[in-house]
């Protein structure tokens with residue numbers, strides 16, 4: 001069973017367009033929630049060193065990858081699922097910028113996740129005051145060339161950060177994971193990504209749940225007999241975004257993945273485009289260091 005279509009990254013690697021985001025999923029409950037998400041059909045998991053739940057992700061994946069529950073995941077094939085069916089993203093935290101520090105951070109994440117390779121490794125924030133993201137990215141390029149990660153990218157990079165990175169980068173980032181939802185549509189950044197061959201990945205795709213109550217979305221949801229979350233996620237899919245909604249229960253996980261059986265009309269898409277307020281729910285990337 002695969003319930004999300006996959007998109008090609010700029011190096012040919014395929015990524016599930018809809019994944020499960022694990023920020024603020026408590027470490028203790030992570031393994032069970034990952035197992036529930038797998039059962040619901042999720043194959044793409046988005047974690048980070050900062051989330052403190054990489055080992056929980058490993059425990060959740062482990063039984064389906066052939067290891068006993070809680071073993072940390074062996075990466076071996078099992079009768080039900082192959083490692084290649086999964087797409088695992090993790091991210092380098094702000095306290096590990098710099099070439100050597102980045103390599104060490106990656107090693108720690110690999111141990112935590114118990115995997116032989118990671119599908120996508122991202123610089124979590126550019127941390128412009130540190131001014132080390134180009135050097136940090138050079139370490140990601142090393143890991144990519146060594147085959148320890150199938151694709152590399154960035155997160156929270158503003159246009160100016162991308163421009164500066166691309167002055168020295170040898171590998172164009174496969175994705176830029178940024179805050180993106182109907183209240184913060186990032187049109188300029190999405191256009192830039194399209195020009196550069198970078199996939200746009202939406203974090204907080206539901207605006208941390210706050211956008212679900214927007215009356216403009218309620219009307220469209222009612223017309224399609226769908227929930228507001230499904231309308232917003234369907235909007236992401238039709239825009240070509242990768243989206244990684246977080247949910248804490250199996251019914252919500254299933255609801256969020258069930259967005260491939262209906263289409264929003266051009267009028268719906270135009271109405272949703274009109275909801276943009278340039279309003280963030282998270283920090284501005286220039287201020288995070």
Ligand code: NDP
Pocket residue numbers: 020021022023024046047124155156177178202203204205206207208209210212227229230244245246247248249252255256282
């Ligand atoms: P989301 O936009 O995914 O919203 C999550 C919130 O919406 C939770 O409160 C959740 O509630 C609620 N929710 C989810 N599904 C439904 C539903 N069907 N009906 C009603 N409510 C629902 O916000 P996040 O901030 O969690 O972002 C998603 C992911 O993006 C993160 O988990 C992380 O992987 C990534 N991220 C990356 C960042 C970065 O800097 N790169 C920053 C922030 C996030 P409940 O949990 O109670 O079910």
